[in-house]
Amino acid sequence: MIWLIVIGGGALIAFALDLYSLGHPDKQRKVAVADHIPTLFVPGYFGTRYTFGHMLRRLPVDKQVVAIVRRNGAVHLRGRLAFGPHVAVQVLFVDKQIRPQQQFAGLTNVIAALQQQAAFPAINLVSHSMGGITALLYTVSRPKVPVATLISLAAPYNDREVAKNGKIFNWPLGPAGPTQTAPIYDFFQAHAQDLPKTLRWLNVAGDLFNGSQHDGAVGVNSALAIRYLAQNRVARYAEVVIRGPRAAHSLLHENRLVDADVATFLWPLHETAG
Template identity: 25%
Template sequence: MLTEHQNDRAIQKSRIEPVIFVPGSSATIQRFNSLFTTLNEEDSGSKNHSVLKVQVNADGSLSYSGHLSSANRQPFIVIGFEKNQDNYPTIQADGQSMETVMSDLQSKYHFRSFSAVGHSNGGLIWTDYLENYYSSNNFHIRTLMTLGTPYNFSESSDTKKTTMLSDFIDGSDNLPTDLSVYSIAGSDDYTDDGNVNVQSVLSGKYIFQKKVAKYTQTTVSGDNAQHSKLPENPEVVNLIRELILDNKAGRRGLSTNQLKKEAPATDKDKN
């Protein structure tokens, strides 16, 4: 076992910056397989992203599968939960479990920085973790991208804030101030994505705006814009590549400048 000093030295030497994915309620650690296949088909050869999967079991133990290659600067990690019911207490419990998982991952792989993607309630788990547990760990999150995340659960009006949204707003001062957040909503009819109301997704502005370095929201439509298919949506794939991954080959669709036009800049965006 590494001593604390040895672990600090290993972290300083590590060059990997994993992208860590959390699926939504009722989804398994296989949730992003199609997305990973698409990204790795485009990033063939040495630029392929290895995939490590971690399941948090009901008893709190961790089960690892797949592998993480230090040859990839941005390997993919999926964190899934056996307890993944669609309710606020479960999201809080999973957010707390993230502290254990993230500490275990860093002790094994010694990364200093990472980016995060959360689909649906996975984005809520990331938010809970960042507000309540992130500051106790010795690493840095660069970017958070959420896909169809219902920050106000099933409420369609942002004047009716759920307990969860109110808690997130109250805890938003604990968010890392240098974080870039991209909130992506899907839409079949400009109202919802077949499951989550667009206004619930856009309620994220009350949590992140003026609290983090950059908060940008946009809506994707067309093929695979339904809630369950958002991770495979071509525009979402392009946005992950554009905003999180370093490889510029094969980029298509929205550019960063185009995305920024979708939402007004925050005060911090203007600095």
């Protein structure tokens, strides 16, 4: 009985330490590469510190700042930008049911707050699910701090509902675009000319590979529909489809194949060694 208590207590302590560390900056540098473009990690609807917390541990980055966006849009920064390595900023929203426009406003406030700590010429954005909508809203807003590299994981670019889970839209993709479009796609189509010509974009979709052609929440065709707006407008647009059980919507950010794709796209191999 005592050993069960000891094991249970140890597991509880390990869980508590993991929970704490996922929401706080790294204390030690993991890489020593000069990099003056911070990479912000943006979760989606009901996203938490777990969305990108473990991926940030696995990637060759230093999570120097955790940016917490309060319900009123105010930003609290844990940590401070020091640059030097591959700098990561984990963005967390207190309101887990926040919508894209409010998330976009919060993200803009985060970037402004970070600029108060250290000046930087551009940012990279790594996003999951609805966070991909938010990241693209920021990208096409012609911001003062532009996006250099955008990575979207399972973003519902052609869904009628981009936040809450519901019907999965998977309209076919034809030679000139999707056969049917949702309002969010129409919005981005109207603002396609605002995509930076220098943008590098990696778009990742998940397919459970059971004949459904979706990741359990977002259709492959919905995620990839944005290709028609990005191709021939940005410097580089690339797609990856992850297949199998580990391609489930909430597991994409826990997939080692995705880790490798993210790291390779953000930083060429000769830059990741530290």
